Amino acid sequence: MTAAAPEAATDFPAIEHLLRADDTLASAQARLGADQVATRILPGAEGEEYEAWVLYPQDPERQAVASLDEAGEHPVAIVVENDATDATSAWVRADGVRLGLSSTELETLNGGPFAFYGFGWDYGGTISDWRGGRLDPGADRVAPAGLCAPVFAEGAEPDGYPTGDGEFSSDLPVLRAHPPTVCRFVVEVAGVPAG
Known part of the structure; x- marks a missing residue:
């Protein structure tokens, strides 16, 4: 029996609870639906x-990618991404990070640049340091998120x-005039040791 898929974004499980560290392909398919979890080889x-x-x-609003452990058996992270022009995902991280936020809105969530x-x-646009802000998970780790630049003629x-490949600050004047947007964020799968 295939699990029924949620009908609306408000019916989504929290993305942080979508997968478990001990999930296998079979257990994820049993819980989410056999046609809702597919294996793919993706470009890195x-x-x-x-x-x-x-x-x-098959659902752009809910599509996400589960990165797997070295053995390829269990999920370690869930990645939600798009390009700079297509912020259709309904997923929102528990800390408020979502696709389509401007760098200025992300600064507000973080409490600073x-x-x-x-x-x-x-690795362009990858957040490298939350500088002690609210989005900083601590322990020398960065809660992964990435920005895409606006499309310029x-x-x-x-x-x-x-x-x-240098590091830049989100409060640069040129970014105030032309803010990039969040086009990628990552959620660690619960129970996966940080490292």
């Missing part, structure tokens, strides 16, 4: 590929827009 950073579970693969890597490379990117 630096041209690599990795095996993952795609959750709700944060650092991120410049755009235009594999060719040659129209403003001077000083943060690009490259």
